[in-house]
Amino acid sequence: MLSLKELLHFLSLSEPNIRYVVFGTIMVGIAAAVIGNFTFLRKRALVGDAIAHAVLPGICLAFMLQGSRSLWVLLPGAFVSGWLALLSIDWINRNSRLKPDAAIGLVLSVFFGTGVLLLTYIQQSGDGSQSGLKHFLFGQAAAILPGDLWVFGLTGLLLCGLVALFFKEFTLLSFDPDFAQAAGLPVRRLELLLSTLTVLAVVTGIQTVGVVLMAALLITPAAAARFWTDRLGAMVLLGAAFAALASVLGSFVSYQQPNMPTGPWIIVVLSAIAFFSMVFAPRRGGLARLWDKLRHAWKIREENVLKTIYHSGESLGDFTAGMHIEAVQGRRAFNPWQLRLSLFTLQRRGLLQYGASGYRLSGEGLREGARLARIHRLWELYLTEYLRLAPDHVHDDAEAMEHLITPELEAQLEAALGYPERDPHDRDIPR
Amino acid sequence: MNTEFLDAFWIMLTGSLVAVTGALLGCYLLLRRLSLIGDAISHAVLPGIAVAFLMTGSLSSVPALLGAAVVGLLCTWAIETVQHRAGVQGDAAMGIVFTFLFAVGVILVSSLAGNADLDQECVLYGELAFVIFDQTVLGMPVSTAILLANLLLVVAVLTFGYRGFFLTTFDPAFARALGFSTVAWHYVLMSLVSLSSVVSFESVGAILVVAFLVGPAAIAHLLTDRLPMMLLLAALIGISASVGGYFLAAALNANIAGAMTVVLGVEFLGVMNVQFMRKRWRVTPSVASPT
Missing domain, CATH: 1.10.60.10 (Iron dependent repressor, metal binding and dimerisation domain)
Structure with missing residues (x-):
């Protein structure tokens, strides 16, 4: 089914349709990944989720008012309602006893429910041009038009440009907002800018992956990149690269299987990258940490074996007397296989010598x-x-x-x- | 009784069952600061539901329901693994896991294209109005019967486990000292949430379940400090939202679950405003600290 020829044909981007989809999803994915790093580091990943759900009523209202489903009309609506959701979460947090998670859940579901109400209202009022609206729910990458590319490209450039411009400030804000405040940075205004950019990224992104999966475009690349580096600059670039890779592969799958949705496949590929990073990344990945743990346990065991032999020599007043495995075992209970292995490696390292009387310490041992x-x-x-x-x-x-x-x-x-x-x-x- | 009235009654009853189930479980989720786990679970049961549809063609059999609910439990387990084993911060762990499962679910649903019972919109917001076209069991539509059975199960577990839930919610350390396993109670709660998400799916869709897990509990939390009162208020708020939502939806000829959520939002705003007024007029009775 999957042939190299088809992959190459796909990657050559000779069909305009493929070009639109691939470039569109890449631009949107990169923009979301770049801004998502800051959302991730500020531990506001699920606020992004709430914004994504909350743009739906804005899109519907904009459509009802303007009667057009051009992105230029719908995006401002989405932007306004995404912003309103952010403000609502903030307002509930400040003015009630509800915890942030409840506030997020409440705003998310009420806005989304309102969107669903409006969407079904529009659908049943039978306006012919509404058919495309529901694509915002799951995204419809295949429907990306050349005009949309301009929107994506411009917002993406604006977003990346602003992040580059304010990189130092955003970094400080993400890692140590108190210090940023004390250092005299306009923290409120920077937060405002960062939130605005997040809403902007979400609003353009829903076109490809839909409102539900948008959160993943923000969170997953950043979380995956975090495993590979401790430097924010590298993390942003790596996250963007992951997003671009996932966009290409996701588009390819839905090109291969036309009834397969692009957005969810992008998310599945992204998640696969994240899971791979969790397990295989050097230093922070699961395997690397397991290896460290094993190596540490190994070192402790070797030292214990060595110490046991030393203690035996000490109590005899004679460090040259040999010791057989059973004797070591008699002084301290080791797992027999682990003991054999440790004795072997200690001997290899020249700390123990093996003779007729058993193991004894070398000078270094x-x-x-x-x-x-x-x-x-x-x-x-x-x-x-x-x-x-x-x-x-x-x-x-x-x-x-x-x-x-x-x-x-x-x-x-x-x-x-x-x-x-x-x-x-x-x-x-x-x- | 004319059929129109009867139809309205069934729809409102079904909506109320979803709302009351969500409200009761939501109180515990809210107090345990797990509201967003409810959000994650309700998204994550989608692949389970899709597989159940693939294998049995419907969600009306007990094995299919339980199978789908297991995926919800799997989701909480995966979130904890990603968080504690891989060391990803909590909110991101949740975001990664549930979006992944939801994406897999959407892909499965797309591959089922042509299956009239499960399409993409149904996934999101369900169709409460279709309940009246169901076959009937014991004189009521099948979905209603399933939801009723689930509510009875939830009420039974919450009643018999009241002490355990109460203690592990408010003072986990003390509960452990008394010999209650906080982990076990946590997973009992999560199982109920998963199962309820699955059975509510056909009526209100995967995402609006969240509205009923969070909304009524949040409003009730603003009104009282006592758990039994909170549970009762949340249930009443849920019922009022589903009745109000029915009429709103009927007026607009739009989706009922969406309308119910809107009513919940309006109720929340109303309660917030009343509290503002009370603060302004300084007739606030004792603002007791949470127990």
């Missing part, structure tokens, strides 16, 4: 074992001296800290405790 025992005992001593904990209460805490204390901290501990020789349990603190 002895130093490392002594270091672990030293940190453990220093920490126990620190807890008893400074926190006045009983000596029999400090072991578990030291057990955790011995894997975490850095050489700098170790030096500070030693200095603070006056280079002690004995720990609270009257054992030697090895040098």
Whole structure:
């Protein structure tokens, strides 16, 4: 079904219809993604959702007043009612005990319900030119006309231009509004501008994905991009790239299967990108974090094994005596497979040597074992001296800290405790 | 009794059933600050409904209803996973998950094109007026009967679980100390919300369910501090909205669910204004802090 030839034909954009759809959805997607980064960072993702639902009555009223479904007529209406919804949410938040989530839900549903009432009223009053109105519900990318491209292009340029112009201010506003206020920025006016741009992005976007899915065009690219970078500039570009990719693929699917809607496919592709990022992104992704966790657990296990062998040597007064697996197991219960693995890797790292009598510490292993025992005992001593904990209460805490204390901290501990020789349990603190 | 009156009665009754169910559950959602989870669930059951239609051709069988409702539960689970496992902030996690599920739902519905029972508009706002064309069961239309059964279930669970819901809503830490599982009660509530979204779907569509989950509860919350009173008021507000909505829709010859929502909005504005006046005239009785 899916052939490379068709994909290439699609990507060559030789059919004007494909061109309109692809360029239209890309422009709208990028505009929404750019502004969506700020909505996302300001934790107002669902306000975007409310605005998207709330434009419906404006579109219907504009149509009823003007009798035309040209974008130039409908968009101002959508813009006004989107803005009104924002103001209503704000007003309810300030003047009632309702929490923001309830205010958002209420405004969203009441505006949308009003829109549905008007829409069905228009439909039943039988005006022939109304048939296109319902496309705003789910979006109708296939119906994008060359004239619409001008609207999308101009609003997109305006939006990206303003974001570029006020990038520093918006960044500050998103991360630390209090500081922005203190630094003398006109916070109210900047918020107003940002909200206006959000409404603008939503209003142009509903044409392609519809009122319900518009929220995704705002939120999902930003959330996906967040996994790959900590820099806002990169995040904005990456989000825009994700949106553009999703637009192209979504358009392609509905080109392949004409009864498939473009908007929902764009959202599905975008969501797939987001889910992929959640799992596979380096550092912040699920797999990377799992790997970090495993590596940390691995390190702790190795250190525990090493320490166990060190303790055995210490109690015998002889660090050259070997130790078999069973003996290690006897001192401390390890999972047998994990123990074998740790012994193997410790040997590979040259910390353990294996001979006829079993595993014994190498010179370096002895130093490392002594270091672990030293940190453990220093920490126990620190807890008893400074926190006045009983000596029999400090072991578990030291057990955790011995894997975490850095050489700098170790030096500070030693200095603070006056280079002690004995720990609270009257054992030697090895040098 | 003439048929016209009877038709109006069935429509208003069906609307009221949707509204009362939403109102009761909505009170708990509102107090638990989960109003938007209700929004998310009501969008997210769409793929479940579409699959149920694909497999059984209707939503009138119990397995189809339950199957569709499971998707709502899946949605809350997915939101929590995305939020806590992947570390996405709460509002965005919700936004990503429900738009994704809704998009999948719309795609499924489009692939069902030609199925007269489920089209795209129905998804959004349903058609309450069609209830009178239903087959009848026990003397009432099938949708009405299903909604009634669901309301009885909701009322039963809320009544028998009153203590559990009450405690886990207002003082989760204390509830845990008494041995109530907050997670279990949370999922019981979510199951009821999912199921109610699914059964309300044919009458008011996937999105206007939100209006009834949020609206009556929000208005009632402005009026009282006591939970039983709030539940009662929310239910009455829901009923009044569906009766008022019926007449508004009849006057305009427009969608009934939409009209019901408009009435809810007007009621909310009215209550807000009355409270403003009371504040202005300083006859406010004790403004007690929430329990």
